[in-house]
Amino acid sequence: MEDNEQEEHHGCFFRMRTSLQIFIKQLTRTVTSVVVKHPKRTIGIYLIVFVIALLGLTQMEARKNNDIADLFTPSNSESHDEKDLYNEYFKPSDDSFNIIAVPTSSGRTFNTNGWLELLDMEKELMNLKVDEHSYDDICSKMMDGSCLHLSPFLFFNWNKEEIRMTADKVATICDHEKNYLPFYLMFGQSGSVTVANCKEKDGLSQASALSIVFGVSFDHYNKTLPHHWIKEAEKIVKKYQDSSQYWSLFYMSSYGTSNEVERGTMQTITKLGVSILLVVIMLIFSFYEESVLMSVLLALTAIVCVVLACGMGLGLSMWVFLPWTTITAVIFFLALGLGVDNMVLITIMFYREDKTLPLEKRIVRGAADASLFNTMSTLTTILAFISGVNSSFKGIRTFCLSSALVMTCVFVTAFTFFIAVLTLTMRAYEARQAKRRKGRKHRRHHKAVEDGEGNDVITVFYRKYVSKLFLSTTVRVVIILVFLGLLAYSVYLITTIKQGIMPEDAVPEDSFLTAYLGEARVHFKEKIAELDVVFYNTTFYRSTRRSLVSEMITELKNVSYILPQYENPWELFDSYLEENNVNPDNASGASFLYYLLMCVRAKPRIVENLALNMTTMALPASKVKFAIDPVAVNEMELGEKTLKEMRKIIAKYTDEYGVYIQAKSYSTMYPYYEMVGITFRETVINLFTSALVVTLVLFLLLPPGPSLTAVISVVLADVCILAWVPFTGLNLNAISSTCMVMSVGIAVDFSAHITHAFVETDGAALSGAQRAAKAVTKMGRSLTTSALTTFLSVLMLSTVTVPSNRMFFTMMTGVVIFGMLFGMLFLPSVLSFLNPSYVKPVVVQSPVTPVPQGEEADRLERTRAQGVRRHHRRHHSRKPEEKEKKPEEKEKKEEKKEKEEEKVEKKVEEKEEKPEEKKVEKVEAISDSSEDDFRDALSDSSESTVQTGAPEIPHTPREIEMVPMTRPPHRTPIPAEEEATPRSESSPVSPKPTIKPSPSTALKKFRRPRDLEKEEEERVAEEKAEEEEKEKEKTENTSLLDYLWSIWGSRNA
Structure with a gap:
């Protein structure tokens, strides 16, 4: 307890904590x-x-955000800048409707009846109209103006007869003029399927699934029409999904993913x-x-x-x-x-x-x-x-x-x-209980x-x-x-601890997105984890710059968990020059664009990786496409290792050859890797x-x-x-x-x-x-x-x-x-x-809270001690000059007071020196009510006897002394000379008044009521002026801090 009191007196922190609790x-x-x-x-x-x-x-509705990558990946990371750079040069489709078809019987990917059934579904999607608009009106456009529609039926021109008549579908695909499209976008894999499948046809024949992609654009119409089309397309796929004998169908779209997230919510x-x-x-x-x-x-x-x-x-x-x-x-x-x-x-x-x-x-x-x-x-x-x-x-x-x-x-x-x-x-409740329990004891007692x-x-x-x-x-x-x-x-x-989050974690487990991503990771490994290296601000028309790109690519393909298959447009360009016996140095400068266009005509596959503007004939950027090993897709720590190695190699080349070459890598998995x-x-x-x-x-x-x-x-x-x-x-x-x-x-x-x-x-x-x-x-x-x-x-x-x-x-x-x-x-x-020391609970006293027994004296003692300390600080901590000024000011006030008292005495003496006749006239000039009072007093006193036992004396108006009326509580006390006069304790005119002889000058002490009130007002005004002067003096001699402290002390008291 002593420690607590000491803390209370000396601990500023304790006082602050107590004040806060109060x-x-x-x-x-x-x-x-x-x-x-x-x-x-x-x-x-x-x-x-x-x-x-x-x-x-x-x-x-306007504030909804269901983008998993935006919400749960670092928003200030480098991957967001890389994504913006990639989208600047290689604009993706605003949305896409993706379908994966897995054969119900393994090894029957190229079954003719299955292909015909799948073709019927795809044609129904191609002919689907929403508000009189078909897919061609909302599709994303490629460089040649065609729709971004990737499908295995592309190699058969969506013709049923051609599919029926084709026995070796793999050979037909490889011989098609559009075989430049990456096969991993359309054919699943059970082994190692690459873009060179036409040289290794056994790999393509082992494809385990088919993929169909419908690209959708918001350029010409707002989101409403494309989203409506996707919604209707989902219904068609569900219909075939329930009735198909050959395929297990899985689908996904960004719009559908957002709806699935909302469904989970x-x-x-x-x-x-x-x-x-x-x-x-x-x-x-x-x-x-x-x-x-x-x-x-x-x-x-x-x-x-x-x-x-x-x-x-x-x-x-x-x-x-x-x-x-x-x-x-x-x-x-x-x-x-x-x-x-x-x-x-x-x-x-x-x-x-x-x-x-x-x-x-x-x-x-x-x-x-x-x-x-x-x-x-x-x-x-x-x-x-x-x-x-x-x-x-x-x-x-x-x-x-x-x-x-x-x-x-x-x-x-x-x-x-x-x-x-x-x-x-x-x-x-208590009013109802009071009525019920009136007149009887409570049923429930609390111990x-x-x-x-x-x-x-x-x-x-x-x-x-x-x-x-x-x-x-x-x-x-x-x-x-x-x-x-x-x-x-x-x-x-x-x-x-393992780190990471996957897109399907934000949707219900029975969602089509979860099923689609699961199948995509099994059958389309490269598609699900594509990694692009974008080269920009690079003078591609110089053969030396293109050789730097090839040198960097050679080092990048050895990064951990990067699959060996990749697409480098400049390797295709060099192979075209080699096939046509053109020296790379001759394909530089002004002749570069000529040979590049010839290469595009001969090898259309190169277009996908070039940001080529056919109008201005400018080439601001190109990209090299890699694929991440699925192991690194599932294990985020491994993917983080891949990301760091890729950035380290690119930074080394850009730091050394930054004047000639600029590059950045990007993958949709990068934000998830950075999260790790x-x-x-x-x-x-x-x-x-x-x-x-x-x-x-x-x-x-x-x-x-x-x-x-x-x-x-x-x-x-x-x-x-x-x-x-x-x-x-x-x-x-x-x-x-x-x-x-x-x-x-x-x-x-x-x-x-x-x-x-x-x-x-x-x-x-x-x-x-x-x-x-x-x-x-x-x-x-x-x-x-x-x-x-x-x-x-x-x-x-x-x-x-x-x-x-x-x-x-x-x-x-x-x-x-x-x-x-x-x-x-x-x-x-x-x-x-x-065992920390005891801290007394802070109790806030109010009319609601009674003061504990014995505590009131302690609080008064603490308040008194605080007042003594404030007095000590106020009067003993003054400077010497202030102490010297204090007596002088006091003397001046005393002199002023003495002068005022002398003036009052002079006025009283002047009144007393006036002739006695005037005094009598003044008494006779009293109001009628006063004369009536005299008569009542005479009539009452004539029947009275002297209470003190003195002999009776004749009563004359001059010898009778009036009994003063009872003074109201707010009046000023009667002067001492009037207090000596005996008074009745019962009424203004007592039935048995006390009569005593009085001198002939007794009536001079009698004043009219209005005179008494006037004098009282003057006295009250003087006292008020003196109090204001004292308060002003007190405020001038007290610091602001002490004044506030005194107010706080009085408030706590």
Whole structure:
């Protein structure tokens, strides 16, 4: 206790922390007092704000972003610049409808009947019209003006008779004039199928599948018409998919992928109803105190508040232009588990208040008691989410900002809307109970438990069983050793983490996209992982520059996990020159374009890899096409190695020959590869950033030592949560990294509340073990309820078929498990050995809160001591010159006062020196009412006797002294000379007045009422002027800081 008082007097940090806690509680009381007084008005205002915020959801359609690569790959990475460069020179189609046909019987890819059936489907797609527009109107155009339509039937001119008459289809394909097209775009592979299949026809004959591609453009029409065409095309493919005897059909499009992502989001939202039901059941048990009906009403009220807050927060996110992504729906589940804790704690604190107090006072006190815990919990969660804004993943930034807005709305809703509804509900309930119980005893009695602990099942379990663990030193040591072993195993698991995310993780597992990508990886390896090296700002007309390109390509094809097959347009060009006996040096300069056009005519395949403008005859760029080994497609760490080697070689050449050659590589897998190098680093940075922010918050609400202990417990829990990723078979990616950011804000609740309860448990008569046991018992119910509601809120995510959303359930389960274990077992064991000093709970005194017995004198003594210190600072810390000026000013004021007194005395003397006749005339000039008073007094006194026993004397008007009237409370005291006159204690004119002889000059003391009032006003004005002058002097001689400090001291007093 002495240490605490010393900290109170000398600790600036302690005073600041105490002031902050007082401010939080006082602000809560002020707000809730207004809400309790006007609950209906509060509900009305809240609903108006809710409707305004909800209007933001009308912009959801415009804010949707279902692009997996854009959301969950680094947005500030080099791959985005490489993609922009590639699209600048080699513009891809805006969208495409892709079909993979796998024969139902292996080895029958070139079956004639199967080809005829597939041709019927393709012709139906080619003739499909939407709003009187056919495919030719919306297709992407190639350099020769034809549609980007790649199909095996291209080599048979989409003619059934030609297919029937062709026995050797492989030979027909190789002899066709358009055999320059890469075969890996149309023919699957069971071995090694390359672009040189016509020389190795056995490879092409072993093709395991067929591919058909319809390129779609948005240039001439907006997205509506092409998307409508794709939608109708999907229906045709589904029809053949159900009826085909020869083929298993798989299809994909960007538009269809977006729809599948949205379907997965809606499937996730449909599980929300079951989650709400589970949480409601949990809340009924949490709220149960007096009746099941009230528990159900309070549980439903809490759920409605969370749903309203979610709608408000997501509406506000739309107003601030945050996109709606594939994982935004998960925020509903998280808010359901995290936000409902605020309502639970308010209700528990309300039930623990003294039942003899009025309802409104209990609600205000309960809200104030819960405010510190709720503020700590919500603030740490919000700041943990905000720390995710530093992420380079757009999906993480969007999710964290939206979640922070929702949690803020939940907090505001808890102390406004929920309090208002709670007030109305409890008023009705208690009024009904009062009628029922009138005239008879209560049926239910609550056994009082010390320290405000309850007798519910959870609290009794912690009191009887869990708290006993901390009373044994051996058990506490074993607990710490077990957790240290768990941490060592977690560190080992972290070294085995795999990183990465695949496009199909964001769509349902039964989606056509998942099936299509699975078949593409089996049959079209090169197609699914194409890698292009783009050469730009290069003088291709010089043979020496082309030789540099060939030299670089020779080195690039030896990069790890790059397949040996590649397409280099300049090798085709050199082979053409060699076939025509043209020296490469002669094909330079002005003759370069001539030979290039001749090569294009002879070898059309070269056109695909040249950005050749036939109008201006310019060649700004060319590309060399490679393919990544499927092993590196599935293993992101291997793909990252390929990416780094490619960039290293290209950087070496561009640094050395940058004046002559510029190049960049790009693959659709690059963003996913870059995620591997960034995700782990960003996860660790975000964890430490969140921990730092949480530490600052805890330092403002808890003592430094216990705060640091709580933060260490949270960091160790996060280590185990990170090890939970490989333990459950997940990959570390943007989604699991988001869960790690959330874990800090969630796990800190368990540790912070236990620490707060521990330091506020009086340690004067208790050991560290006993304090730990009491802290766990006190917070066991609320923390267990919080953990269960969080788990139940995300439980239904385990049933969704979207892997990315199901990942949230797995991660949140780990957060709850390790947060509870470290908060309820490890941290109390450590605190029991450290045994930090006791911190007296901050109590905000108000008319609602009575002052504890014996504390009033202590507070008055502290206030007096503060006043003595301020007086000492004010009067003993002045400069010597100020001390010299003070007596001079005082003397001047005294002289001024003496002069004023002399003037008043002179006026009195002048009045007394006037002739006696004038005095008599003045007395006779008194108003008629005064003469009547004299007559009444004479008539009354004639019947009276002298009370003092003196002999009777004749009464004359000159000898009678009037009894003064009773003075009102606000009047000035009667002068001393008038006080000597005896007066009646009963009435202005007593029935038995006291009569005594008086001198002939007695009437000179009598004044009229208006004269007395005038003199009194003058005296009051003089006193007021003197007080203002003293206050002015006091303000001039007091510094601003001391003045503010005195105001603060008087406010606290």
